[in-house]
Amino acid sequence: xxxxxxxIVLLCLVAFVVVWPLLRGEGSPAPDEGxxxxxEAAKEAKYREIRDAELDLQMxxxxxxxHRAIDRELxxxxxxxxxxxxxxxxxxxxx
Amino acid sequence: MDPSRKRKLRxxxxxxxxxxxxxxxIYTSFSASTEASTPSEVVASAEPGRSYELTGxxxxxxxxxxxxRLRFVIADRDGAGSVPVAYAxxxxxxxxEGREVIVSGEMKSGTFVAERDSLVTKCPSKFTKEKTxxxxx
Amino acid sequence: MAGVGSACLFAGLLTALYAAAASLxxxxxxxxxxxxxxxxxxxCLAGLMxxxxxxLQSAFLRSDFSYALVAEGSSTDTPTFYKATAMWATQDxxxxxxxxxxxxxxxxxxxxxxxxxxxxxxxxxxVLAVVAGFFLLLMVGWENPFGTLASPPAEGSGLNPLxxxxxxxxxxxxxxxxxxxxxxxxxxxxxxxxxRNTGADWIRATRKFALVARTFLGTGIMLGALWSYTExxxxxxxxxxxxxxxxxMPWLFGTAFLHSIMVQxxxxxxxxxxxFLIIGTFxxxxxxxxxxxxGILDSIHAFGASTIGVQFLVFIALVIVGSTALVISRLPHxxxxxRLDSLLSREAFFLLNNLVLVGLCxxxxxxxxxxxxxxxxxxxxxxxxxxxxxxxxxxxxxxxxLLMGIGPVVAWRRITPAGLRRALMWPVLATALVLVxxxxxxxxxxxxxxQLMFCLVAFVLAVVVQxxxxGAAARRTISGxxxxxxxxxxxxxxRRRYGGYLAHAGLVVLFLGVAGSSAFxxxxxxxxxxxxxxxxxGYSITYLRPTATLGADRAGTGAPITLGAVLRARDKxxxxxxxxxxxxxxPTQDGSKGAIGRFFEGEATSExxxxxxxxxxxxxxxRPDISALDGPIREANAKFGDASGDVQAVVIAAIVxxxxxxxxxxxxxxxxxxxxxxxxxxxxxxxxxxxxxxxxSPEARLRRARSLYAARLGRDLRAEAS
Numbered sequence: 001x002x003x004x005x006x007x008i009v010l011l012c013l014v015a016f017v018v019v020w021p022l023l024r025g026e027g028s029p030a031p032d033e034g035x036x037x038x039x040e041a042a043k044e045a046k047y048r049e050i051r052d053a054e055l056d057l058q059m060x061x062x063x064x065x066x067h068r069a070i071d072r073e074l075x076x077x078x079x080x081x082x083x084x085x086x087x088x089x090x091x092x093x094x095x
Numbered sequence: 096m097d098p099s100r101k102r103k104l105r106x107x108x109x110x111x112x113x114x115x116x117x118x119x120x121i122y123t124s125f126s127a128s129t130e131a132s133t134p135s136e137v138v139a140s141a142e143p144g145r146s147y148e149l150t151g152x153x154x155x156x157x158x159x160x161x162x163x164r165l166r167f168v169i170a171d172r173d174g175a176g177s178v179p180v181a182y183a184x185x186x187x188x189x190x191x192e193g194r195e196v197i198v199s200g201e202m203k204s205g206t207f208v209a210e211r212d213s214l215v216t217k218c219p220s221k222f223t224k225e226k227t228x229x230x231x232x
Numbered sequence: 233m234a235g236v237g238s239a240c241l242f243a244g245l246l247t248a249l250y251a252a253a254a255s256l257x258x259x260x261x262x263x264x265x266x267x268x269x270x271x272x273x274x275x276c277l278a279g280l281m282x283x284x285x286x287x288l289q290s291a292f293l294r295s296d297f298s299y300a301l302v303a304e305g306s307s308t309d310t311p312t313f314y315k316a317t318a319m320w321a322t323q324d325x326x327x328x329x330x331x332x333x334x335x336x337x338x339x340x341x342x343x344x345x346x347x348x349x350x351x352x353x354x355x356x357x358x359v360l361a362v363v364a365g366f367f368l369l370l371m372v373g374w375e376n377p378f379g380t381l382a383s384p385p386a387e388g389s390g391l392n393p394l395x396x397x398x399x400x401x402x403x404x405x406x407x408x409x410x411x412x413x414x415x416x417x418x419x420x421x422x423x424x425x426x427x428r429n430t431g432a433d434w435i436r437a438t439r440k441f442a443l444v445a446r447t448f449l450g451t452g453i454m455l456g457a458l459w460s461y462t463e464x465x466x467x468x469x470x471x472x473x474x475x476x477x478x479x480x481m482p483w484l485f486g487t488a489f490l491h492s493i494m495v496q497x498x499x500x501x502x503x504x505x506x507x508f509l510i511i512g513t514f515x516x517x518x519x520x521x522x523x524x525x526x527g528i529l530d531s532i533h534a535f536g537a538s539t540i541g542v543q544f545l546v547f548i549a550l551v552i553v554g555s556t557a558l559v560i561s562r563l564p565h566x567x568x569x570x571r572l573d574s575l576l577s578r579e580a581f582f583l584l585n586n587l588v589l590v591g592l593c594x595x596x597x598x599x600x601x602x603x604x605x606x607x608x609x610x611x612x613x614x615x616x617x618x619x620x621x622x623x624x625x626x627x628x629x630x631x632x633x634l635l636m637g638i639g640p641v642v643a644w645r646r647i648t649p650a651g652l653r654r655a656l657m658w659p660v661l662a663t664a665l666v667l668v669x670x671x672x673x674x675x676x677x678x679x680x681x682x683q684l685m686f687c688l689v690a691f692v693l694a695v696v697v698q699x700x701x702x703g704a705a706a707r708r709t710i711s712g713x714x715x716x717x718x719x720x721x722x723x724x725x726x727r728r729r730y731g732g733y734l735a736h737a738g739l740v741v742l743f744l745g746v747a748g749s750s751a752f753x754x755x756x757x758x759x760x761x762x763x764x765x766x767x768x769x770g771y772s773i774t775y776l777r778p779t780a781t782l783g784a785d786r787a788g789t790g791a792p793i794t795l796g797a798v799l800r801a802r803d804k805x806x807x808x809x810x811x812x813x814x815x816x817x818x819p820t821q822d823g824s825k826g827a828i829g830r831f832f833e834g835e836a837t838s839e840x841x842x843x844x845x846x847x848x849x850x851x852x853x854x855r856p857d858i859s860a861l862d863g864p865i866r867e868a869n870a871k872f873g874d875a876s877g878d879v880q881a882v883v884i885a886a887i888v889x890x891x892x893x894x895x896x897x898x899x900x901x902x903x904x905x906x907x908x909x910x911x912x913x914x915x916x917x918x919x920x921x922x923x924x925x926x927x928x929s930p931e932a933r934l935r936r937a938r939s940l941y942a943a944r945l946g947r948d949l950r951a952e953a954s
Binding site for chain 2: 572599615899901
């Protein structure tokens, strides 16, 4: 008996929490915010790579020719990410 | 050497190394393993000089300490057969009559003479096994 | 209250099923609110699991023996600490722990990624919900921790005395945190595969979980080794037991995963390898849980087969088949974005490291499952022992140490041979010096493999020190900071790299301890009487006198009777110290042993005494011979079998005192092992390194660095545009 009563109470609680968003409808933030967070994370990672390459050069692990090539490539990729972020800003203005 | 050939070469080397490892694995494990047996099997068909891993239950009232040797009887789980064991070495904490044990050794004229420190007792809480094997290679 | 607990479990099962269904439906139909509903169901699941655990824990702490689990695993005289932690000493309780940890971690990761990973998260939610559902199904259907007894006993069986050790109580939650932690990246990997979103996004979101999981798992393994060393009577820390191996295998795969995801992030390579690794890690984690629970290997002839073995096997098979099918169907999307330029590159070394780790795992897997393999192939069950494991894993460990030395100095994409020479010159020199010192000052040449390991340890440590040195020096040339500040800023701005280096250093220190202690230990087993002495490892050890106490167990485990010895050890320089090993005797409920005898015939544990040292440990254990007390015990059983508790206590005191006065020879084991302490120290350093690597960078510093770079990049952009 205790089991059945507890089960009903618990299921009601869960149902309440879980059905709430369904009733509210489309109440979630703009879909692009997810994309922005991902792009931000990718940008951070790219910056870290650029920094790592510089550190490698300073520590003598990379020759300067190798570093130049790698650095150029990485910056190109970083610029791409920055451009995509800019586009996102234009599409969803106001912050 | 052009890149694709270099890559193929690396692949071949890697596969070769893997094959060697696998070969070493198989060869050494089959030649260094000890066969698991029950008391009735060991009594019936043990070859002298061959090492076996005996598993079973310690029979009731059979544990005797004889100076620094431990003597007890191991029986099959279903009680069908049994064999006396002479053991020297550290005895694990959970060792008790009625408990399941594993011990390695060979048969010598009707008694199972165990390898030193090879006694393993199954811990009754089902959590982990007790071992007294020596460390190091 | 047990009913409430069971209801939590069943409600949890239904909630998990809903979460899976809602997430899948929401993802496929594009209806975000359904996905949100699914996510909230996971939050509810966490709440339910917390509730169920609270109910069970309160039952343990109250010693409520109407719960079958409490009656089985605890007793009124179990100390409170062990009452609180007894839950996971049982099968059912540990399933609940799994479900609790999984639901809490899932809630955390879903909360953190609630706005990002829009496509992947719903599928990850579904996967996590299904796994949680499996564990809940096991509990609801077969192993309910809330089972009650119709007639509760007056006293419980008590926690197995062997487990009454602090390390052993933290060990399961640590291991489970590790196992469960790997479920998170696994779920997101599956989600990434399903949605064909195979970039590095899923990795970035779950990397911290993988790192934390791996660290907890490693700590759990080390705690188990520590327990074995200090609690069991054999003086070793690793026996290549199936249960130990079961936890080591996911650690190896998880470590390989942590390294190779860096390659995918940097170069977009090894995508197939990465998903293979994380699937493998998760499967091995499930296998690890299963091995300990199922008794399939603990016994060679099915000692204690459990009721949930088959279910686990089915689930694991489903996971393997499902994941493999998914990977194969998505192979076109997992193509590498770049190729390996040169063998002298960090990518290549990471790949090598991976191969060695996976190779190690394979060796251990083969050896662990060998009884089943040999039965399948030859028809007879055979097993391999520690010598085989040691023989095959030692060379791989040596190669791993070598890689840990060379890897850090190699740059991404390519390092020139000249650069490599320059980078390795000092470390190699340092190693040569160490080798000379070893040959001149110690007898380590007797064990060439150990000596080789010592040299490799020196090599790796030299490389790590050099990396820190050169990095700080590089910083100083830019910023002109003094040494300490340069060093701290270096580490703070490159946490992952330098945390990783520190972890490498810790691991080789651990290897140092293992090599030293296993190659050069001196073990002696003797049977001596008070006053006699023996030698071991350069120490002269005298058995001074026996000890016998009641209710004064030093370790706080609640043992009524403790018999032991006082030993005096004297080293070569004449310095002495005392050692007090003992043996605790716990009563059994078995009435057939007699009212007095049952205090001597229950479980007994060795309380070892170790003198820790940086250079060597002196480890001692005693096994008092109580057969001489059989006569008095029999008499006491006959005369005082029905006497009151107080009288029986006096009688037992008298018997115990008799041992102290007329002690027969006792068996001692003394082990002198060099460098053992470095194993624990090394493990601590690894954890420190992992902490540094995982520590989130403070926002402010990041923003500042970001804006500096953004400005520079902006300038470059303008320069390129014009």
